[in-house]
Each structure stands twice: as C-alpha cells, then as structure tokens.
Amino acid sequence: MTARLQAATVLGELERRGVTHIVWLPDSETGFMYEAMTQSRIALVPVCREGESMPVAAGLIMGGKRPVVLIQSTGFFESGDSIRGLCLDLKLPLLLMLGYRGHVGPGQTPADSAARFLEPILKAWGIPYHLVDSDESCHYISEAYQQAVETSHPAAVLMGREYNE
C-alpha cells in the first residue's frame, strides 16, 4: 500500500533542492500543504491569479533565487501566454507543481475535462512531467526540479493527492 502524500515529504524535497520561494494559489489537490508551507523556511508568495505566478518566478530567478510554482491545472490552462512568453522563451529552470484536478488513476475515466486535457497540453508545450500522488513518488519532485535546472527548461509534477483520499 502506498503512503498518502504528506506535506512534510513534499516540502522536504523542495528544501533539499534549495528552493527559496513557492509562488502559489491554493487548489483542492495541494491546499492541505498550506499550514506546513507557512512553517517552512521557504518563502510563500501568494498570487491572485495563476498567470501571475510565472512572471513572479521569472523575476525571482533573474534575482538569483530558486522558486517553484504551485497552482492547479485549471490555472495552468489560464496561464498560457505566461508559459509561452516567459517560462519557455526565457528558458526558465522552473518546476511547475500542478494540482491534477479530476485525476482518478490509471484506467479510469477522468472526472472532468481538466484531467483529460492536462497531459496533452503539457506535451504540446514540450514540458516534461511526472505524477506525484504518494510519498513514494515524491522523489519525482527533486528529479523534475533538477531536470529543469540542467536543461534550462520548465518541468512539471502533477499532484494527484485526491486520488488517494
């Protein structure tokens, strides 16, 4: 049996990678992390709309910091031109942590269209991704972060915690 995804495990992966800021807007899949994030040494930067998260992260990176973005897949959809114009055109070494709304696990029909479209859209943007839905799969957070840094290209992890509940 897999261990349910824990906030401390997620934050531990980010701290090990030297992440300095989490730019975020809460969602159903990652909202459980809020209390732990406020206790973390990683600075939390809340935004009003997901499309703000990429430019804030880009500015942080230009200033020498190591941010990640934590938003829901729906907000990722809404952020299209920030992804194109900033994440991709600026070759940002940025980890996008995306709440995988509607994810129901392998072989099952997604609960809504957000889950159907997420992976095809990531493929269309050329953004590599991994599923993180348990503590056992949290190592993908570090791996994806490192991949983003080494390739100067965004990478994503899809946070599918609701599947475990």
Place this chain on the structure above:
Amino acid sequence: MSDAMDGLEALKVLSRARTDEIVVLSESCRQDWPPLSTRPELDIAITGSMGKASSFGLGVALGRPDVRVWVLDTDGALLMNLGSLVTIARAKPANLLHVVYDNDAYDTTGGQPTPGSRMADFRALARDAGYPASYRFDDVAALERELPSLLAGPRPALAVLKVASRGRRANMGMKRMYESFVQIKAYLATDNG
C-alpha cells in the same frame, strides 16, 4: 484634444532621476523609454505575457530586496493583470516603485480606447488594494516638483502618469527580453546592488 501631459517629457523626468534601478517595461513604455534611458543595460521589456510586467517586477524586488526596482507599466497592461495590485500590496516589497503610463488607449494596436479609458482610477485602485502610497500626475511640472518626495517615500508606491496617446509607433531599440534577462541576471549575480 487631450489635456494629458506629453509622455516623453514625463519619462525624461524619471530618466533624469534614475540611478541604478532595474527598470521593467511594459508595452508603450517599451517604445518610449529606450531612447531616454541612461542605463539601458538595466532595462528589461516584458513582452508576450499579457500585461505581466508588474508581476515580474515584484519577483525581482522580492528576489533582491537590496536593489531598487521600477516597473514602468501601462494602463492597458495593468488592466490585464489588475490582481497584481493586490498581490504586490500583500507582498509589501520595500524597493518597488510601480509607475502607470496611463494614456487611456492601446497604443500598440493603434490607439483604441481601453475599457477603463477616462474611467478607471489606478491611483484609487492601488490605494484600496493596499499600496501604502499612490500618486497621480497630470502635468510635468508637478511630477518634477514632487518626484523627490515620491522617491523618498514609502513602498510599494504607485504613480499614475496621465499622458496623451501617441498612437502606434516603432520599437526604438529595446533589446529582446531574453537578452536583457540574461544580462541583468549576470549583473545581479556579481554583487551589484
């Protein structure tokens, strides 16, 4: 005929006061600022993200609290990213000056009026979003007179420059965003600030 001030004259006032600030440019400012800039190597134009200069400037300000950051935003761009006023006010960057070059129009597409033309009050929006200081300037003399106290005042601050629309115009030598990004990143990494 517009009674708003000449935007180029307003930007000249800012340029004369600029020292080593990182300047983040949006839309019409991307066209008008470069010939006036005294430190073009510290200027970056945020293009292709639907009005996100203010958010980018916030990121730089948070990443380098020891460096002063000016965002030269525009009314059309800020309308696309209005929530950033609240985001910035919440983050309280003590080194961020947010200027809005407000010409009531989308000059980059030919001067069509914005939905907020002659209606949206960015000074009031910033104040009510939580900026500790906000200003509006309708003439160059007032801007010149009050700029020293504005620059010494609390942050984040927002200053609206009510300027005349100049219509569509050419890019006047602004570097590509990626080139500026790499250059300023390297500059900041070597101490500066």
